[in-house]
Amino acid sequence: MSLLKDAILSVTSQGDKAFIPYIMAGDGGLEKLKPTILKLQQLGVTAIEVGIPFTDPVADGPTIERAGERALANGTTLRKVVETLNSFADEITVPLVAMTYLNPILAYGVESFSAEAKAAGIRGVIVPDMPLEEREIIHPTLSDAGIDLVQLVSLTSTPERMERLTKASEGFIYAVTVNGITGARSSFANELEEHFKKIQSYTDTPVLAGFGISTPDQVKNFGAFCSGVIVGSKIVDSLVNEDWTTIEELVAAAKTAVV
Amino acid sequence: MTNEVKGRFGRFGGQFVPETLMTALQELDEAYDQLNEDSSFQDELRYYLKNYVGRETPLYFAERLTKEFGGAKIYLKREDLNHTGAHKINNALGQALLAKRMGKKRIVAETGAGQHGVATATACALLDLECIVYMGAEDVKRQALNVFRMELLGTKVVAVDKGSATLKDAVNEALRHWVTNVDDTHYILGSAMGPHPFPTIVRDFQRIIGDETKAQILEAEQRLPDAVVACIGGGSNSIGMFYPFVEDKEVALYGVEAAGKGIETGKHAAAINGGQTGVLHGAYMHLLQDENGFVQEAHSISAGLDYPGVGPEHSYLHDIGRATYVSATDEEAIEGVKLLCRTEGILPALESAHAISYASKLAKTMTPDEIIVICLSGRGDKDVHTISEALGGDLA
Ligand SMILES: Cc1ncc(COP(=O)(O)O)c(C=O)c1O
Numbered sequence: 343m344s345l346l347k348d349a350i351l352s353v354t355s356q357g358d359k360a361f362i363p364y365i366m367a368g369d370g371g372l373e374k375l376k377p378t379i380l381k382l383q384q385l386g387v388t389a390i391e392v393g394i395p396f397t398d399p400v401a402d403g404p405t406i407e408r409a410g411e412r413a414l415a416n417g418t419t420l421r422k423v424v425e426t427l428n429s430f431a432d433e434i435t436v437p438l439v440a441m442t443y444l445n446p447i448l449a450y451g452v453e454s455f456s457a458e459a460k461a462a463g464i465r466g467v468i469v470p471d472m473p474l475e476e477r478e479i480i481h482p483t484l485s486d487a488g489i490d491l492v493q494l495v496s497l498t499s500t501p502e503r504m505e506r507l508t509k510a511s512e513g514f515i516y517a518v519t520v521n522g523i524t525g526a527r528s529s530f531a532n533e534l535e536e537h538f539k540k541i542q543s544y545t546d547t548p549v550l551a552g553f554g555i556s557t558p559d560q561v562k563n564f565g566a567f568c569s570g571v572i573v574g575s576k577i578v579d580s581l582v583n584e585d586w587t588t589i590e591e592l593v594a595a596a597k598t599a600v601v
Numbered sequence: 602m603t604n605e606v607k608g609r610f611g612r613f614g615g616q617f618v619p620e621t622l623m624t625a626l627q628e629l630d631e632a633y634d635q636l637n638e639d640s641s642f643q644d645e646l647r648y649y650l651k652n653y654v655g656r657e658t659p660l661y662f663a664e665r666l667t668k669e670f671g672g673a674k675i676y677l678k679r680e681d682l683n684h685t686g687a688h689k690i691n692n693a694l695g696q697a698l699l700a701k702r703m704g705k706k707r708i709v710a711e712t713g714a715g716q717h718g719v720a721t722a723t724a725c726a727l728l729d730l731e732c733i734v735y736m737g738a739e740d741v742k743r744q745a746l747n748v749f750r751m752e753l754l755g756t757k758v759v760a761v762d763k764g765s766a767t768l769k770d771a772v773n774e775a776l777r778h779w780v781t782n783v784d785d786t787h788y789i790l791g792s793a794m795g796p797h798p799f800p801t802i803v804r805d806f807q808r809i810i811g812d813e814t815k816a817q818i819l820e821a822e823q824r825l826p827d828a829v830v831a832c833i834g835g836g837s838n839s840i841g842m843f844y845p846f847v848e849d850k851e852v853a854l855y856g857v858e859a860a861g862k863g864i865e866t867g868k869h870a871a872a873i874n875g876g877q878t879g880v881l882h883g884a885y886m887h888l889l890q891d892e893n894g895f896v897q898e899a900h901s902i903s904a905g906l907d908y909p910g911v912g913p914e915h916s917y918l919h920d921i922g923r924a925t926y927v928s929a930t931d932e933e934a935i936e937g938v939k940l941l942c943r944t945e946g947i948l949p950a951l952e953s954a955h956a957i958s959y960a961s962k963l964a965k966t967m968t969p970d971e972i973i974v975i976c977l978s979g980r981g982d983k984d985v986h987t988i989s990e991a992l993g994g995d996l997a
Contacts, residue, residue, distance in 0.1 A: 397764060397896045398881060400776045401619040407763070419893040444617060445879045449894025471617050471880070496621040498783060503623065518621065 346389060346437045346466045346490050346513030350548045350569055353388050360388040360514075360550060360570025361561070361596035363577040363589070364441065366409035367392050367426075368418025370582065375423070376430050378581060383436045385593045391468070391572060392427070394420050394442035401470035403553075405575035409582070420446040420455070427462035437465035439492065439513070444472045444479070452480050456487035466490035466513040474503075474510055492516050495541055508544040515547055517568065520554040538567040558595035565596060608797030610917035616796040618776075618883045625783045630798045632703045637805070642702060649694055653727065654684045656691075656809065660817035660974070665944040673827065673967035675960065677947070677977045678814050680838060687950060687979030688810060688838045689720035693789055695806035697724035700787035707731040707786040711775040713740055713768035713834065714905035714952065715747025716979055717791030722756035724789075732756040735774040737767035740904045747983055765898040768908045772882050792835025793912035796883025800840075800912050807841025814974055815845050822972060828853040828963060831976035832955040833926070834870075834905045836912030838978035843924060853925065856915060857959040859901035860928035870899035872911040873919050873926040886913045902931035902987060903951035905979075933958040935991050938981060950979035951987060 350360040363382055367375055375392075382390055395410035395418050402410065420442055427438065440459060447455050447469070459467070467489055469480070474493055484491050490513035495504055497518065508515050519534060541549050551564040552572035564571050573592055580588045608614055616626055636642040650656040658679045667675045680688040693710075700708060708730050712718030718734040725732035734751055738760040741748055751758050764770040772795075779788040793803040811829075818826055829846060831839035833856040846852040861869035869875055872887040879888040881896055889897040889909035899909040918924035929937070937954035940961070941947050949957060953976070960975045967973070981988065989996035 398769065398773050400773050400882075401621075401780075411763075414895070419895075421893065443880075445881065445888075445890065445896070446894035448879055449890065449892060470619050471883075473616060473618065473620050473623050475623075476615050476617055494620040496619075496624075498621055498624045500624055507620070 344490050344513050346439065347547060349388055349437050350514055354548065354569050359565035359596040360548065361593050362389045362391050362439070362550065362570065362572045363387055364391040364393055364572060364574035365581060366406060366413050366578055367394060367423040368413030368416050369409040369578065370412070371416055372418060372422060372426050375426050380433060381586070383434070385590060386597070387436060387593060388570065389437045389439055391439045391441050392423065394423055394440060394446060396443040396446060399443065403575060405578055409578045420450055424455070424458050424462045427464070428458070431461065431463045434463040438463045439466035439468060440464045441468040441470065444469050447480060452483045456483045456489060460487045460489055464489060466492050468492045468494070468516060470494065474507055494518055497537065501540070504541060505544045508541055508547065511547060514569070515541060515545065515549045516572065517541055517549050517551050518553045519551050519564070535567050542568070558591050561592055561595035570596060610800070610914045611920055613885050613913035613916040613920070614797055614800060615885050616883060617880045617885065618796045619780060621780050622783065625779070626796055626798070628703070633699060633798055633802055636699060636702055642698065646695055646698055649698070650691070650809070654690050654694065655682065657813045658682050660814055660821065662821070663945050666941065669940065669944050670961050670964035672964035672969065673971040673973045674969060675964060676818065676826070676972065676974045678810060678842065678974055680810060680976060680978050681947070681949065681953070681980035685716070685720050685723050686982065687716040687720065688807060688841065689717040689791060690723065691809055691841070692791065692803050692806040692837060693717065693720035693724045696787070696789040696802065697721070697728050697730060700730065700789070701728055703787060705785055705787040707733070707782065708789055709775050709778045709782070709786055710734050710789045710791060711768065711771035712736050712791060713771070713907055714903065715740065715744040715751070715983065716905060718756070718758070719747050719750050719754070721789050721791070722751040722754035725756065726754045733759060733778065735759050735761050735771040735778065737765070737771045738762040739766040740768065740771070743904050743987060744983060767898070768904070769881070769896065769899070776882070792837040793840045793914060794835040794882060794884060794886070794910060800884065800914055803837050804840045804844055804914060807837050808844045810838065810841040810976060811843060811845035814842065818972070818974065825849055825852050826972040826974045827851070827967065828855060829974045829976065830855045830857060830956045830960045830963065832857045832906060832952045832978060833911060833915065834908050834952060835910070836915045838976050840912060840914055842976045843918070847918070847923060854918070854923065855959060855963065856924055856926045857955045858926060858928040859903060859906035859955055860930040861900040861902070863930055864928060868900040869928070870901040870906050870908060871928045872909060873915065874928050876909070878916070881910050884910070884913045886910050886916045887919070902934060902991065903955070903984070905950065905952040906955065927959050929955040929958040931991070935988065937961070938988055947977070948981040949977055950981045951984045953978045
């Protein structure tokens with residue numbers, strides 16, 4: 343049973359699309375984490391991806407990298423994020439997905455991280471620098487704690503890999519829609535549609551699109567191919583500017599994605 | 602052999618990279634395996650190493666240095682005499698030829714001291730490949746001469762001002778660039794580190810150092826050395842020197858890490874002696890990090906050793922006790938530079954001077970019929986400003 347998957351399916355079964363905002367924990371201070379999460383869940387997001395800053399974020403684009411630098415300067419660590427989440431865990435009503443590089447988990451201790459993250463409302467983990475082949479280092483322990491390990495599928499993944507990745511991914515499948523992290527989207531809409539169909543053909547786990555989605559139109563366009571979207575940089579920027587209107591528009595676009 | 606499971610050295614190594622890179626790494630792995638067995642590739646590489654790089658490099662008996670140390674007999678493996686002034690060209694040329702065979706048009710690389718950048722820029726000029734090199738903004742300042750050399754060679758140098766603005770941040774940017782342009786670009790990683798297959802590829806292209814040394818010492822002394830000593834940045838000159846000797850248990854292997862201002866001060870680059878195991882840049886290895894798993898800045902007077910990790914094969918050789926990892930401070934390295942200049946008329950790179958310094962201590966514990974080979978990984982022309990500054994001069 344996956345709480346994350348259930349949360350997504352309960353949205354898509356209504357004809358809507360899942361919407362997962364990415365936030366950088368500690369950007370603007372850890373004290374902002376609680377009000378941000380509570381407000382996002384009030385807007386009706388499906389789940390929240392909580393980014394953990396790292397000194398060497400090789401998979402992050404410039405906006406999120408800068409947010410990470412600000413969070414690090416504030417003294418944010420994986421441990422402090424888990425503690426902070428834990429302090430209001432009983433008020434969290436949507437599944438949280440932690441996005442963290444591997445080394446902070448190893449330094450935390452895989453066992454203590456899994457137990458404490460679970461208690462803090464973390465239902466899934468995304469580790470951008472840990473491909474499927476290396477996941478044994480944390481997967482069994484996360485599994486025991488009941489935390490999903492979400493795999494990314496990229497445009498460069500071969501069909502053979504795609505099949506293994508989609509079958510292994512828990513909660514949802516994170517389909518990267520750009521080559522690289524700063525690159526412009528290299529495929530056209532119809533190629534992307536094929537790509538998503540292919541991914542979905544291997545599994546009944548929902549497929550969500552992420553990376554480089556920043557407008558309500560893109561939310562709708564991608565929503566047409568898959569179960570929902572993850573929006574990162576645009577949310578991070580909007581939170582810095584306290585521009586909740588933009589965030590509301592993005593969330594709303596997922597609700598009316600299906601015509 | 603040290604990597605029984607492909608891509609692993611005991612518990613170290615692996616491929617800790619974003620999914621977007623996995624297909625590229627697999628392609629590289631397959632292409633490399635094929636070329637390894639392709640005699641036309643090996644012939645081509647040999648041709649350039651001989652006629653362009655100037656191999657083989659001498660194994661030079663340093664008589665005055667031997668007297669000065671007052672113990673074991675000292676030989677220097679003269680990688681400083683390679684074209685472009687360091688061992689880095691062995692790998693850069695090998696990988697550039699590999700990229701060409703793979704049909705890649707563009708090269709990306711990182712550089713610390715600028716030696717790998719210059720070597721890569723050189724190989725790219727030779728083989729008509731487009732080249733972009735990422736370099737920490739701090740290093741751009743410290744190694745202005747090498748930046749200029751790269752630009753003359755037609756390479757685009759991009760200063761990286763993120764993080765600590767040194768080698769590790771240059772690797773991050775090079776990885777990002779590769780992720781984004783993976784279709785037509787090969788990443789020439791400069792040391793025996795990073796995700797599989799890089800540590801193996803770089804070792805294989807650098808093992809010529811140890812292979813030649815072995816043949817040369819057998820000819821000169823009719824026996825193997827008692828010890829070999831090499832400095833450790835990412836670990837490429839050292840693994841190149843060590844690897845052919847790993848099975849020869851009578852040869853002691855010493856890797857010299859940069860102790861910077863002293864390991865106890867926290868300002869050093871000694872990943873094995875002063876770090877813990879962790880994951881960075883695609884590999885599980887020894888790493889300078891804090892209790893939160895955040896990577897810490899390395900400190901060394903030599904830009905080429907200023908890296909918080911170490912190649913995974915070294916972590917493994919340390920684990921099994923086959924090689925011994927020691928360290929030398931900034932100050933000791935400067936003494937090593939002065940000593941080699943004065944006794945042998947050779948200006949070593951600051952990196953290599955760490956090996957000289959440790960060898961001076963080791964030699965004294967040995968007898969005159971014992972032999973030490975020091976890997977003189979590069980020449981020190983690039984470091985004259987830094988050395989002058991350290992000696993209180995105002996050349997800088
Ligand atoms: C002359 C020289 N020696 C040693 C090194 C350290 O690298 P490695 O440990 O990969 O040999 C460098 C790196 O730039 C170098 O330029």
